[in-house]
Amino acid sequence: MKIGKKIALSNLTVALLAGMSHSAFAEDNNQTEKEWPYALGFYIGGQVGQAKTDVSSQSLDRFYANSGITPNTTSIDRIDSSYSLFVGYRFNQYFSVEGGYQDLGDRSASFSGTANNLQSYYDLAERVYPETADGMSFSVLGTLPLEDGFTITGKLGYYDWEMDTISTKLDGVAIKNMGTGKRSDSGFWLGGEVGYHINYNTQAYLSYQHIPLQDDDVSVVALGVRYFFDDNGPTYTPAVQKPAPIVKSEPEKVIQPAPVQSVAAAEPKPLDTDGDGVYDDKDKCADTPINHVVDKDGCSQFVVQPVDKRVVVLYDNNSSEINERYYGDLADLAAFIKEYKVDTLNVVGHTSASGPAAYNQTLSLKRAQSVASFLTERFGIDSSVINAEGKGETELVSDDANKNRRMEVYIKSDVRLPLLKN
Numbered sequence: 001m002k003i004g005k006k007i008a009l010s011n012l013t014v015a016l017l018a019g020m021s022h023s024a025f026a027e028d029n030n031q032t033e034k035e036w037p038y039a040l041g042f043y044i045g046g047q048v049g050q051a052k053t054d055v056s057s058q059s060l061d062r063f064y065a066n067s068g069i070t071p072n073t074t075s076i077d078r079i080d081s082s083y084s085l086f087v088g089y090r091f092n093q094y095f096s097v098e099g100g101y102q103d104l105g106d107r108s109a110s111f112s113g114t115a116n117n118l119q120s121y122y123d124l125a126e127r128v129y130p131e132t133a134d135g136m137s138f139s140v141l142g143t144l145p146l147e148d149g150f151t152i153t154g155k156l157g158y159y160d161w162e163m164d165t166i167s168t169k170l171d172g173v174a175i176k177n178m179g180t181g182k183r184s185d186s187g188f189w190l191g192g193e194v195g196y197h198i199n200y201n202t203q204a205y206l207s208y209q210h211i212p213l214q215d216d217d218v219s220v221v222a223l224g225v226r227y228f229f230d231d232n233g234p235t236y237t238p239a240v241q242k243p244a245p246i247v248k249s250e251p252e253k254v255i256q257p258a259p260v261q262s263v264a265a266a267e268p269k270p271l272d273t274d275g276d277g278v279y280d281d282k283d284k285c286a287d288t289p290i291n292h293v294v295d296k297d298g299c300s301q302f303v304v305q306p307v308d309k310r311v312v313v314l315y316d317n318n319s320s321e322i323n324e325r326y327y328g329d330l331a332d333l334a335a336f337i338k339e340y341k342v343d344t345l346n347v348v349g350h351t352s353a354s355g356p357a358a359y360n361q362t363l364s365l366k367r368a369q370s371v372a373s374f375l376t377e378r379f380g381i382d383s384s385v386i387n388a389e390g391k392g393e394t395e396l397v398s399d400d401a402n403k404n405r406r407m408e409v410y411i412k413s414d415v416r417l418p419l420l421k422n
Contacts, residue, residue, distance in 0.1 A: 036093040036145070038197045039228030043088050047207060049222025051082035051104040055130040055215075060109060078130060080105025082220050084137070090228070096141040102159070103134040104211070104218055131216040133161035135184075139191075149197035151205075159211060160186040185214055193224075201228045274298070293419040301419045309336065309411040313371060317352075317405065320366035322374055330371070333409060334379035340415040342385065347372050348408050349390040352401035357392060365390030367407045 057076045086100025107130040139157035146152065162184035191209035198204055202225065209220040270279040276288045278298035285299035292300040311333050313326045322330075337345065349367030351360040368388040375381040396404050 037200070038093075038149070038203070039201050039230035040090045040092065041228060041230040043090065043226045043228040044086070045088065045098075045224055045226035046083065046085045047205075047222040047224025048081065048083045049207070049220055050079055051132070051218050051220045052079045053107060053130045053132065054217045054219070057109075060129075075110050076130060077106070077108040080107065080132070082222060084222070084224070086137070088141075088226065093145050094143055096143065097139070098141065099136070099138040101135070102137045104132045104220065107132045129165055131163070131183075131213040132218070133159070133163045133211075133213055135159060135161035137189075143195075151195040151197075151203075153193045153195060153205075155191035155193065155207075155209070157189045157191065157209070157211075158186065159189055161213070183214065187212055191220075201230065202226070203228075289418070291420050293421055302416045303419050304414050305417050307340070307342075307411055307413055307415045307417075309333075309409075311409040313367075313407045313409075314402065315367055315405045315407070317401075318355075318363070320349075320363065320370045322370055330374060331379070334375055334381055337375075337381055337385075337411075338379075340417065342411055342413050342415060344411070344413050345375075345381075345386045346410040346412070347386055347388045348410070349388075350395055350397075350404060350406050350408070351393050352404040353393045353396060354401060361390055361392035363390075364392045371407050371409065 055076070055078065060076070082103060082105050084100060084102040086098045086102075088096055088098035090096040109129055137157055137159045139155050141153050141155050143151050143153045162182070165181040165183070167180070189209055189211040191207060193205045193207040195203050195205035204223070204225050207220070207222045207224055209222075211218045211220065270281065272279050272283070274283070274286060274288050275290050276283070276292070276294045276298050278294060278296070280286075282296075283298035285294070285297065288294055288298060288300055295301055311329055313322060313329075315321070316323070336342070347368045349364035349369075349371075351364045351367075353360075365388070368390050372383065372386045372388040375386065376383045393404070397406075398404060
């Protein structure tokens with residue numbers, strides 16, 4: 001079954017627009033010194049998108065089953081292209097009206113079934129289908145202006161629509177026309193849009209419409225554009241400047257210049273951009289941290305100190321996978337290793353006491369290796385400085401098994417640290 005269309009025109013929108021056009025244009029098209037920075041008055045527009053019916057194959061099957069026919073719906077076309085062309089009038093920044101032609105596309109459904117009365121089967125097929133329509137639509141728009149040219153708009157519309165239906169039969173390789181039907185109606189619809197003013201005369205928008213027909217509802221999502229014929233643009237009347245009063249001039253008194261005294265030019269104050277106490281012209285280390293002790297050349301002073309750093313990662317039962325909550329701690333550890341050139345890193349895995357000791361030994365090593373691989377693959381830490389080992393269940397730290405399922409990273413090394421100010 002294939003559904004086509006026949007255009008039905010309505011004089012409703014033409015009459016409504018013509019009745020209000022002259023007085024509204026004369027009253028609202030003067031935009032001198034108005035806050036609304038975009039065009040008013042008459043405009044034309046159009047939109048393209050997709051129209052989708054809410055009918056389903058199951059609902060068609062129920063219609064046929066209730067009529068004594070056993071159907072087997074094989075396919076249904078619910079979505080098709082939709083378009084609309086319209087004219088409108090914007091009275092002010094909050095209120096507009098539109099009227100024009102809207103086409104909701106074609107719909108089709110193909111199926112097979114069994115029935116005692118074949119003619120009744122085809123008669124019913126002409127009346128049960130996914131609905132579509134085309135015709136004249138009139139709408140009232142209420143708009144809320146936002147900043148930077150954006151708007152939000154609500155729409156209330158009236159749709160005077162018509163459609164034709166065609167039912168066909170596939171007989172071997174031939175297609176036979178079994179009947180046609182026609183349906184027309186009118187009713188209200190609701191919608192909304194988000195708009196954006198590209199410039200003074202042009203607005204683009206994204207629109208949604210919910211259009212109830214006789215048996216089905218159709219939803220339309222579309223992109224559209226409006227072009228306004230108002231070419232005045234925002235104009236502003238400059239304030240009239242009064243001429244300055246005429247003042248009679250008196251003869252100028254001759255003033256003897258004061259004797260010129262020589263003044264030595266002040267020497268510019270030397271700069272210390274990084275604030276380390278060494279002027280820029282003598283500073284060999286720019287951007288020294290403000291809390292570092294520096295030498296006479298403005299460079300940080302370092303001292304070799306032993307570092308004892310420890311990071312603990314806990315694991316789920318019988319798992320060697322690192323929980324994401326420890327990624328930040330391991331990232332900080334990797335940054336420390338790189339910054340201070342740590343050359344020895346001990347990674348030790350542990351388990352709880354549950355399970356065989358041999359299995360726990362293997363699992364603890366996997367936990368240590370998971371952290372070693374994480375530091376090497378994600379942060380580029382040299383694997384040669386990492387010593388990974390597993391100690392199984394030999395070093396329990398708590399009666400709580402969850403605290404024993406762990407991996408510990410130790411850094412015991414002499415590192416070169418900056419000397420900090422007190």
